[in-house]
Amino acid sequence: METSDEQRFTALYRAHHPAVQAYVRRRLDSRHGVDDVVAEVFLTAWRRLEDVPPRAALPWLYATARRLLANTRRAEQRRLNLSEAVARHSVGRVDDPADGVAGHLALADAFGALREQDREVLRLVLWEELPPRQAAKALGCTAAAFHVRLHRARTRLRRHLAADAGPAQRVATILGGTDA
Numbered sequence: 001m002e003t004s005d006e007q008r009f010t011a012l013y014r015a016h017h018p019a020v021q022a023y024v025r026r027r028l029d030s031r032h033g034v035d036d037v038v039a040e041v042f043l044t045a046w047r048r049l050e051d052v053p054p055r056a057a058l059p060w061l062y063a064t065a066r067r068l069l070a071n072t073r074r075a076e077q078r079r080l081n082l083s084e085a086v087a088r089h090s091v092g093r094v095d096d097p098a099d100g101v102a103g104h105l106a107l108a109d110a111f112g113a114l115r116e117q118d119r120e121v122l123r124l125v126l127w128e129e130l131p132p133r134q135a136a137k138a139l140g141c142t143a144a145a146f147h148v149r150l151h152r153a154r155t156r157l158r159r160h161l162a163a164d165a166g167p168a169q170r171v172a173t174i175l176g177g178t179d180a
Contacts, residue, residue: 009046012057017042020061027069037072041065075129110160118153125150 017038024037041064045052052060111119124135136146 005049009049012045012052012061013042016058016061019058020065023062024065024069027065028072033072037065037068040068044068071131071134074131078129106161110157110163113160114153114156117149118156121146121149121153122157 020041021034021038024041025031025034028034028037041061044064045061111122114122120139121135124130124138125132128135130138132146132150133143135150136143139146139149141149
């Protein structure tokens with residue numbers, strides 16, 4: 001037998017899934033991401049079931065979807081910006097493949113030289129692509145504290161890379177962006 005929370009969530013899902021899916025589909029450029037965003041909306045609803053207002057569940061779900069779509073767009077924009085930066089960096093020049101390998105090794109060495117706390121901050125943002133607010137939750141700190149930690153981690157990584165100039169210098173230049 002289902003618990004009352006499970007029953008409430010099941011009713012919420014059945015009543016509003018088609019509407020939320022249509023909402024996301026109309027706002028997302030790529031069709032293949034719709035199911036992922038909708039799943040995340042309902043996962044959020046399950047996790048925060050006590051926050052979902054019984055008489056205004058659909059607007060709450062729409063607001064959740066809107067925030068998740070904004071996160072998705074920001075992540076996509078970051079990926080595009082990185083692709084453009086890489087494309088601009090490599091136009092008109094053929095690098096020796098050994099430089100690339102040396103740069104990757106220098107970056108790996110610099111990353112390995114960081115404290116575990118700095119590595120985790122960078123992993124959450126760069127590898128897991130979490131927005132700072134979600135990364136802060138993952139670390140159990142405020143968004144402001146996370147921004148400070150991210151800035152410091154990037155600064156330390158740049159210092160380690162600068163200590164090994166050469167191919168690593170180009171990597172440091174690429175990492176030299178903002179701490180947003």
